[in-house]
Amino acid sequence: MEDISGCPVCHTVVRPTDYFCFNCGASLHPKPPSVTPESQIVLYLWSFFVPPMGVVWGWKYIKQPDQKSRLVGYAAIGLTALSLLLAIRATMGIIHSVSTQVNQIQNLQGF
Known part of the structure; x- marks a missing residue:
């Protein structure tokens, strides 16, 4: 049967x-998604510069049965996390810099 x-x-x-x-x-x-060196480079670049998509594409690779695809997926999600952390740190630095400049201007004008 x-x-x-x-x-x-x-x-x-x-x-x-x-x-x-x-x-x-x-x-x-x-x-299954490709794990050629060219496709890995594209995946890693997109994961770093477009963080939300790195999680989506990384998850597709993680769900594959072979170990190499899973490692590629974990690397993509790791690059996404690194990119987000760097963006948060840069944003906090800019906010601190602008806040300091505003405080200096207020002190000069006597507010």
Whole structure:
């Protein structure tokens, strides 16, 4: 007896050996994200410069079964966290600098 499963999109009964749903054409075996050096560089740059997307893309890599993909995902999320920490530190420095300048101007004007 043959195992039977359902399409995640249209819920039509399909065989586990099928790659696409015959009813809606949805891929039943999604392609795993690439771990080539070029794709890793792009992922790391996007993770650093666009932090929210780094978490989303990193999570996609972490859910993969192979160890290399998981390490790439952890690195992307780590770069995202580093980017956020650097942005917070820079913002706090700017706020402190502006606050100091405003206080100096107020002291000169006698407020």
